[in-house]
Amino acid sequence: MYLYILKRVLSTIPVVVIVVLFVFLMLRLAPGDPAAVIAGDYATAEDVERIREQLGLNDAIPVQMYRWIAQLGSGDLGTAIFSKLPVTTLIGQRLEPTLLLSLTTIVFTVLIAVPLGTLAAYKAGSWIDRFVMLFSVAGFSVPVFVLGYILIYVLAMQLQILPVQGYKSPFEHGFWVFLRHMVLPTMTLSVIYIALIARMTRASVQEILQEDYVRTARAKGQSEFKILMRHALRNAAVPIVTVIGLGIALMIGGVVVTESVYNIPGLGRLVLDAVLARDYPVIQGLILFFSFVYILINLLIDLSYTFFDPRIRY
């Protein structure tokens, strides 16, 4: 058991190394002169030189590499070109909205997708099954921001039951004001995630319902609800939770778009602001941050399998 945990933790090291190496090489191997691209069309030669110096591109590659690893090792994700603030500080300032939006999205997604998928599997071939499949194909086809604008148009502009945009911190404005502002972004960001997880839940539960122990449970007169909850869903938990973890990559991409549609001052907006300001160190720092978060979450999910499925003993 402890050996497994140790092995699994160690197995993330090569992945982290690859991410760090890849992000390092991206700046160095980019075609053309990245310093000139970052400086923009109207930059003077001195501007380009200054940015090249700031990015540390003037030193030998091994020196750059050593500095890069030493810097990351001390928890430093780099410094913004324009504000001169450390990227970790910028992330700290913008973390709250993104974290809360991600949480509401995951909660909403699981609450909707898991029952929907289970029901679709249980009533295979019925209208609800068709609806879930249709929804999941459509959910993968509508771009996040188009969906966001449709929701704004219908619910905020026409029916006027929800605010159009903006973010209200629950710590300053109270929980209900916060929640009202979160409804539309959460729905927007959830759709593709619900599509993914409902589909996966349907597939896993359908497979488990064919098992002998489900037939046995039925034969002994167990109620259908208990069969679904105790036998089917519990055994389908591992693949479902895995997909929830893998889907986080999808959600991170969606966060950037959703925050921009709803004007939420989170990490996604930070990415966009950095793109518009051509502040490459910020983009780079955020890539590392999001990748590390993704790797960490999936590590924790893998380790949680023993909890969901007691048969798994390492």
Next chain:
Amino acid sequence: MTDHAQDAIMADAVLSEHEDPSLLAGMLNNRAIFWGGGLLILFALIAAIGPFLTLDPTELNPIKRLKSPSAEAWFGSDFLGRDIFSRVIYGARVSLVVGIAVALISVGIGLILGLVAGYVRVLDAVIMRTMDGLMSIPAILLAIALISLSGATLGTVILAIVIPEVPRVVRLVRAVVLTVREEPYVEAAIAAGTRLPLILKRHILPNTIAPLIVQATYVCASAMLTESILGFLGAGIPPEIPSWGNIMSEGRTYFQISPWIIFFPGIGLALTVLAVNIVGDGLRDTLDPRIARKI
């Protein structure tokens, strides 16, 4: 619809040259492929011919700014008075070119890397760990970073979308290779002294074709979405090219007064991606039901 059906037959015939006729019949009987394929061919025709029949999508007309949809301008006009209908038609071209290019390139690269990983034990770990690393970088952020380093052109945008798509293809091909190389007929071929290139050509590659075609459709759909998101965020194809993402990006400021600027290209994009996804699902079900369940 008969013309589209004919075209669908042609398209499917090209895809499955080496397959037996019953498979072709099966594909045509598949409603998903029939309707999805028909819709897709319709969009492809619009993208190919449409721009010759409409107004110039970049022509400015300051008097007709932000006009609502009417008989004269079907989809209305944008903040510079450009005709949205012409722009949306032209945008179909950009979307399909990006989608198809990304699908072909990433399947090509993924096929080679996957074959190497599946066949060369020494390189397997290196390639697969690299792919794991790449997969843990969120695709859109990776594309944004690549574009902000190399400048936004159609080529760099395509490349920036290809890189995050490659790992999925590599994993798929490797999985197929690892399964197939244990099959008795491959072992028999090895025992009979067949050389590696011939084993690859005769036994391994044919087995990768079906799942790769299915994967290519999903890559194509996801590439079109990513391209539009990049355009929408202002990090994609240069703004002077009327791609769907760019049109919608320009429509953001005027959304409260002219929501159609976002809705028309949005509908076009959603329908195109939907058509590709439906074809993909249909192909997955007809080509190989076993693989469909495994992947």
